[in-house]
Amino acid sequence: MMERMFGIVLLIAAVFGAPFFFHSYSRAAEDPLPSWQDGPVKQGILDFVKGVTTKGGSDYVPPAERVATFDNDGTLWSEQPLYFQLQFALDRVKALAPEHPEWKEQEPFRAVLEGDKAALGKMGMEDLVALVSATHAGVTEAEFARIVKDWVTTAKHPRFNRLYGELTFAPMVELLDYLRANDFQVWICSGGGIDFMRAFVEEVYGVPPENVIGSSGKSHFELRDGRPVLVKDAGIANVNDKETKPVGISLHVGRRPVLAAGNSDGDLAMLQYTDDGEGPALMLLVHHDDAEREWAYDKESHIGRLDKALVEAKARGWSVVSMKNDWRRVYGFEAPCK
């Protein structure tokens, strides 16, 4: 009997070729998402991409319309204990303090300079925007990009003693690559500053500057010593968060996404907007439930609060990504998954 089965196996191998038998092996070797745990969330992503890219299928979407929008803070990289851009702004306040004696008595600058942790802990996106705005008025956009690049490649996160640019989520970086390999346009749509993000997102995520949507300060064109430059002003032109995320997507992309990923109530409107498109759509909501490898927080958090969006995700069948259960590793500096 064994011999006969062996003979059949050889016959099948001869007819279909050896790869037939190594299917599960070669599939694992070609897994586009090795840092994702097998399960419904990963399978949902694979099925969605297959449907969207299968010509003639009912879920087919032409490449030009394969728009995917990703929140950044808490979705593509960590955001604790402070939004990283807020940490950047704090460092800038300290660096610029000698030129601004008035900051000693002016909030939120006083709290920053005195290291008032209670006050710092309560800061939200608006304080971040105020700090960024105030600390960068007057520099050209090119100078600002240099300052950010300098910070991202030198400042280290206190918990991991790693560069901030290393605290990106390996499973999400894989997902961005996988989507681009399937002719998706990958966009970032974040409450973070557009100029801040552009200084590093191409290097860490492969996202070009023209695919970044974010909060923005005002700026103006002038001739400085006869040379045309763009100078950043103190005001805020746009905060890209909550209900203004779909507005930002419309302004920059001009199409409704077919895939959106976020991690907080700030992403709810973007996810709703994506869900209501005419064709297929995939909504991903990253749930920070892994205090050991990253952080665990949701509806009680002052940063990345996740409350309404989690309720709606469950009601509407969106994919809730458990960092603890769906990700085999969190950061790129951990050992690669095989």
Place this chain on the structure above:
Amino acid sequence: MMERMFGIVLLIAAVFGAPFFFHSYSRAAEDPLPSWQDGPVKQGILDFVKGVTTKGGSDYVPPAERVATFDNDGTLWSEQPLYFQLQFALDRVKALAPEHPEWKEQEPFRAVLEGDKAALGKMGMEDLVALVSATHAGVTEAEFARIVKDWVTTAKHPRFNRLYGELTFAPMVELLDYLRANDFQVWICSGGGIDFMRAFVEEVYGVPPENVIGSSGKSHFELRDGRPVLVKDAGIANVNDKETKPVGISLHVGRRPVLAAGNSDGDLAMLQYTDDGEGPALMLLVHHDDAEREWAYDKESHIGRLDKALVEAKARGWSVVSMKNDWRRVYGFEAPCK
């Protein structure tokens, strides 16, 4: 002597191959810009593209940085006797007038409804923006796109009795194709409304919605009958003209262009900004000097005024495109050039 020359010719043909002799013939057959008259302007374009795309050359620019920005009104299509979007807005005012009895006594609506040509002739970009803003508040972005598409595919220009979408400049459409074939990112950067342009530029220019920069109204996200939509409001968020064109480019592209094309003083800042980049740059200024085939106007015109930019173009050696002399045909509905 003749025989000897003939022998040399045969020898050269044998060594270099027959195409050597058909060089000028085959070049003409493959001419990427057949609607452009041979001359310094056309040659300047060809040389620039060759330099930018020649790997290892001193003017080489990586594809990701090959950003080309084009004004629309007067640069890619005509703008006389009124900006086409203004004509669209006038048609909308008439269509919506029954719902707005107050417009009978309110400028600029009164002038529109009474056909006051003197008043209409003096309208500029600001009036256009005011009219567009007022006539489109309350509709969703999707509805607005449908209204524009409907107009572009039915309304006809009085002089040519052609659809407005047919009044695009054939030489410029060729140029856009030529640039894309050489891995340029082609963008539109216009004072026209971003939502207005997006409704037709993909079809007429091959420019996708995400590569359009323009003036924009305000809009907001809301749940209408439980469905998430973007609704256009009455206010103006941004006028993309003159000094704000480089600001718009920075916001949407995040890179300085290497090629910019315009036709009026409204494009001067964009051309200056492009000229001052670190690498090679090509600045094109379309001069409307062909009253017979199109229109002739420059520094005295209330639409597309060209005064300072023409002076600066000459001083800085930018390419001034004479419609009369550099274009073998103007519109795509004219016979193709061979």
